[in-house]
Amino acid sequence: MNARSTTPAPPAKAPHAHSSAWAADLLRAQIASGELLPGTKLSEQALAESLGLSRNTLRESFTLLDSELIITRIPNRGVFVASPDADDVREIYAVRRTIEPACLAWGPNVDLSALSAIIATARKAHAADDVAAMANANQEFHKQLVLTSGSSLLQELMGRVLARMRLVFHAMSDAPDFHSHYVEQNATLVELLSAGKRQEAAQTLRGYLDMAEAELLRHLADRA
Amino acid sequence: MNARSTTPAPPAKAPHAHSSAWAADLLRAQIASGELLPGTKLSEQALAESLGLSRNTLRESFTLLDSELIITRIPNRGVFVASPDADDVREIYAVRRTIEPACLAWGPNVDLSALSAIIATARKAHAADDVAAMANANQEFHKQLVLTSGSSLLQELMGRVLARMRLVFHAMSDAPDFHSHYVEQNATLVELLSAGKRQEAAQTLRGYLDMAEAELLRHLADRA
DNA sequence: CACCCCAGATTGTTGAACAATCTGAGAATT
DNA sequence: AATTCTCAGATTGTTCAACAATCTGGGGTG
Known part of the structure; x- marks a missing residue:
């Protein structure tokens, strides 16, 4: 039940260079291209694992994307790709x-x-x-x-x-x-x-x- | 060598309610009021300690304030209150x-x-x-x-x-x-x-x- | 059918650890 | 004396494992 089913093994990973910004860029691109559709839930654990970084770092990415209104963060519920009404x-x-x-x-x-x-x-x-x-x-x-x-x-x-x-x-x-x-x-x-x-x-x-x-x-x- | 010399003991602390957003609000207010002047360095360790939360959580606050251009983040150097030119x-x-x-x-x-x-x-x-x-x-x-x-x-x-x-x-x-x-x-x-x-x-x-x-x-x- | 309660899962937060990088001061060189 | 080198200390970037708080879904119970 991964949030992304396309990456079985950790994808091309950026070891030590602003990982959180890197992940944010990646997610932004995937959302923009329609690879991740509005409403999709982004699980912290699953995504962190599939991106090859820790939950904490991924969390910083989420903070960024949330401030850009690209994702919606519901407390204690998780983050979802924004679905504008x-x-x-x-x-x-x-x-x-x-x-x-x-x-x-x-x-x-x-x-x-x-x-x-x-x-x-x-x-x-x-x-x-x-x-x-x-x-x-x-x-x-x-x-x-x-x-x-x-x-x-x-x-x-x-x-x-x-x-x-x-x-x-x-x-x-x-x-x-x-x-x-x-x-x-x-x-x-x-x-x-x-x-x-x-x-x-x-x-x-x-x-x-x-x-x-x-x-x-x-x-x-x-x-x- | 604390970043803030005014709070010897942990100030009023919000134990468990969106700590990162809470800290961001606090810092934003202190910067807006001139309590923290442009160019001031905000040390992660010192600030986290004086605010009574962990470095990781404070880091999320920094990500937010950085996206608002209120602080400047220099890789491996630290965060500073923005000083517009x-x-x-x-x-x-x-x-x-x-x-x-x-x-x-x-x-x-x-x-x-x-x-x-x-x-x-x-x-x-x-x-x-x-x-x-x-x-x-x-x-x-x-x-x-x-x-x-x-x-x-x-x-x-x-x-x-x-x-x-x-x-x-x-x-x-x-x-x-x-x-x-x-x-x-x-x-x-x-x-x-x-x-x-x-x-x-x-x-x-x-x-x-x-x-x-x-x-x-x-x-x-x-x-x- | 509505209500209460609980186990499982997920998020929010923490603390400690290690790697990478920067700083500053003293030593060595010219 | 001035410049460059080197290196220890400090700070940031990132990870990991754990626990608290909250939500979800499903059974029981009336």
Whole structure:
């Protein structure tokens, strides 16, 4: 009854170099990729054993991941991969609706060519029907957008928010394709930016985010 | 050679209730209040002993505080109370310049009466020459501002940023009175808000933040 | 059916131990 | 005298084994 059934023997192990951070990175990646699905319980004993480190060290990793909202820690019950609900979706979009338009309107470091490049990638993925690549490009677009603010703290926050978005998608993997709609919306934003209409771009983005939130909430409600 | 010389005997101790979080709260409060100054080294052994808990548990607290950027952890060297420098100030203001005007311009939950109440408090403190109370009211104002976004994540981020601001002030305690200038600026913002001129309020706030950042950086450079 | 109680399992915390790394001071070298 | 070397002591990183506190699930009992 291991939390992870894929590693019978201790996997590639980092003997003495920030083991707790290393484990946190590993778990973060596995959760982001969908290898560990929302709601999965992470047993301390089993995980520590399979990762080849002690419970205490693993506990430090959990403390970190908990502060990133990637896992949920219930006292005396254990840790679980976070499974965002409707309220979390609203929280996510409240953040995005604040930060992203602000970057469009006032960010000092707009990089139009980088944004255009990402859109080109997304269009290619769309043509090839590669949903995963498209989702990736979409997230990349919004990351690049926040980079505009010149703040690594905001960048981090956005990274965490987008990680939570991925959890939402993983939790409803049978949902229709959300991402294809947004490729052209992003293109519209870049056009507005190129024309110097930054306030208008910000306003437009807010509208897009409202629509996306509503669509997600609708699908979450349907399956409840 | 204790890290804290004020507690000869173990202080009020919480025997069995989330000790690591409890210790983190305590340290956070002591750092915020200036009881522990930037640059202070926090020895694991000494602190664990004086707090009445084990090194392992204290270590979890450190992991948490490190993720909040309140302490700095140097591998194999130890943990220190964070001491922000000029780059950190720029980072802080990059965040504030993004989030706060966005809340003014688009936040869905403006609470004019709450903001006015805080300004009244600040003016009273100003009249009484109570710098600490004024600084407090000023931070409260900006916290309330972010509350406007309706996002607890942003609220948290703002809390951390303001905590870092306090560290900056603690690191240059002999600096002149920064806060008194800003009381009337905040009042101006509320006036613009009441008049419904939200975009103008946002733009004005951006100007204020630019000025504040420049002033802080100037004083930091002077003492370097 | 509801309630109480208990054994088993899991988490929370501890203390001691060892390995790895850093610090600082004295010795050796130039 | 200044610089580099070396090494013992201290501190952090990690592990291990144990115990206390709490939760889970299943029987009995009324």
